[in-house]
Amino acid sequence: MSLLELRRLVVDQQERLEAAGLMTGGSVAIRTPPSLACIVTMLAGWRAGAQVALLDHRLTTHEVGKAIARLSSQLVVEPVEEVTGRLRGYFEVTTRITPLRGGRPAATPHALLQLSSGSTGPSKVIGRTVESLLGELDRYSRLDDFPRRGERTVVLASIVHVLGLVGGLLQGLAAGSEVVLANTQTVDGVLNAIAAGDAPTTVLGVPSQAALLTASQKPPRLPQLRRMIVGGEMVRTDVWERFTRNYHADLGVMYGMTEVGVIATDLTGSTRPGLAPVSGMRVRIEDRQILLGLPASPYVGEADPARFVDGWLRTKDAGSLDETTGLLTVHGRLDSQVSIGGLKVDLSEVEETLTSLPGVTEAVVVQGTGIEAFVTVTDRKVFDGLGALLAARLAPYKRPRTLHDLSEIPRTVTGKPVRNTEILRAAAALTASGRRAGDPAHLDTDTAGV
Template identity: 55%
Template sequence: MTMDGAVVVPGTTQGAEWVDEVVLAGPDDNICFRVPDPVDLGKLRQLVRDRQKELAQSGFRPGGAVALRLPPSMAFVTHLLAIWRGGGQAILLDHRLTDYEVRRAIERLVPQVVVSPAQPVPAGLRTFVEVDTDLASYSGHPAGTSHAVVQLSSGSTGPSKVIGRTADDLVAEVLRYTQIDGVPQRGERLILLPSMVHVLGLVGGLLYGLHAGVELVPPARLTGDAILQAIGSATTPATVLGVPFHIGLLASVQDPPWLPQFKRMTTGGELVPAAVWRAFEEKYGVPLGNMYGMTEVGVIGTDLYGEHRPAIRPAPGIEVRAVDGELQIRRPESPYLGLSDPTRWADGWLHTRDAGVVDPGTGLVSIKGRLDSQVSVGGLKVDLTEVEATLASLRGVEAAVVAFDGAITAYVQLNEPRPVADLEAELAQQLASYKRPRTLHLLNQLPRTTTGKLVRDLSTLRKAVS
């Protein structure tokens, strides 16, 4: 079923039919959101049409760009779909960015309209909020590229990169999800924890969920108890989608109730230490699935049943190879805007800068951590990922980042008081002396990106210490 008002922009891949045919198709009475009241597909379509009219009145034109600086909300969802249906480019800016960061992005990408909250977004743990919007007109310039969406990378290892993806690319990823064994099916629910500004929540959550007829359920708050309440709010099967940070929230719940509708949890982002996934599966009795992806590509591989951990199987249509220990993904064109860097993309291959191997017999991919985690200490090779995993396994350690700053340096966040000397003594029992950190900094809170990833940028870590 399609709606009126779809716009096709000649010479681009942003034609709006894909929104109606891939994202908004289905009976009007299908419940697509529960926030907490149900929102059916008919209501969502009408809200999208209304947003299209508002954007047009604010100066948005087909082929133009609109920047969204909104928290997860129905306002974000409906504005995003309205931009695409209007034949435009959506620039996604995390609402938690500073005014300076937003200003720099706007100056570079020159949107016609910027959509922001009309009032400050209340601080707190809400995962989905109600916001009124303010639409500010900036220019009449068309979008600089034909990409349907422009995103900023997480910035966990340095400055964010500007990444563009076409409508064809987004549709291909949505259809890729439908071929992955273990994803939620029509009539099931997806407890949505990651931000829809970033690729996991955007495609793996929002777009796939709408396409597949899965009910999207953001919990009332970002706490372990609220996540469990969302799972238990209905009897239909529920999958929790999140990142490793969210596992900690569920692990913090003492004596969780038995929830037969809890089907699995799937995490993207960082590797999950063995002790963490074992504890999770023991506590909840459901598989902890793993997903590997990048903003530049979307989902690359999965292991949703936990059968191959720590390896993953490439998603349908994804070609992965390992060259000199680095994982590379086939991609016909560079995803980067305004960046010509052969160390990131060259000759049809995206350089992930992740270390890994591809098993020639099974095709399974094992991710070994960041490529820059391999360092030389006194002529001996040290994998900082191994040091970090060992440190994170110690009692009382909530999270840890190990970096090389002329010497191995560790940054540690504790969940219970422990002297540095005790941590160092335990490391001495598990790691050779040349692998152990020369300096160990205790921080109240390790820096994280807006997606919850631990920041590994040295300048940011040094600043957190000082």
């Protein structure tokens, strides 16, 4: 689609929003799947001078209701018919505009409202001003290895969340590169999207999608594929090795947050695990925690007052800065550091140990009744042997007290692993219910020789 045609559609949608009551300084919530309608409505809302709140279409009706109540939007834009298809990456939808009783004009100067991923707790309302968004786009423009005019970006990350929205869609529009949403996010769907054009192509997504692409037994030759760039969590070494070997392309990493966007990058995989802070981003370490210098708090409504203090946002991520190279290494969440019998245990170390074991495809480790690990494995024999393998690799106080076998790891709508113990246990129980009687989906390592 040409920019001229996109502008025409945006103007038409702006007229519909204004006819429904939207004015400068108003507020509109958008709950549509990845689609032209979603992009057009978002741009139309901004063109009308309104505050736009983006909601993931995969939220349940109950979750949407709670979110709308918190946001107090005046209008909501939704599909006329409910959409389905967990692995679909692009939809053709017709939308309706509904005025909301009790909705109010924007109470803050933020142009964009988003909800945090909620991987470790309740979602927060995060606001981005025009200046914040333009600042992030400027940071992208200074990255030598990010797509430019004449290139393509296949966006797998959700366009209602920060990576897909700013790094994919808005950066593509600003830079003049072609933005492609894969019709399906299956292996074939993604590979077909890459192969559909001859221009140098970058894939933008999350580590689990990179892992999915490495599952292809005979990956096609794709000379146009320059690299894949992922964000949201760190990339396992085995995934990085398989991807770069199978596709002869780079697998890069970005570290960022919904609150600020991109923070640090290694787009070529040449400095891993170190990341270079992007130009214009102030980063420092205090008590092992990564702090970011911001002009104002990004939170809207209730928020932890200790999270943003004296112009510095506490990320709750552990990290270190190399004084010689200036590279930032992210060590995981600070809340992954727990005390067991007075001894400190880094749960991310336990996760890394588990995922390094043959046959273990994914792992999430949390502190529940002791250390609990939730894993996906290639077959049952792998799960049964985990206790003995861990005994040779981890000190007794670091080993999970309980191992749970899951058919798949629960994830947030942004693709991050859920770390809520209750949700993980419910997933383990669901896995267990699908097994034959007497074949449990958990292993008590206290009685498994660990």
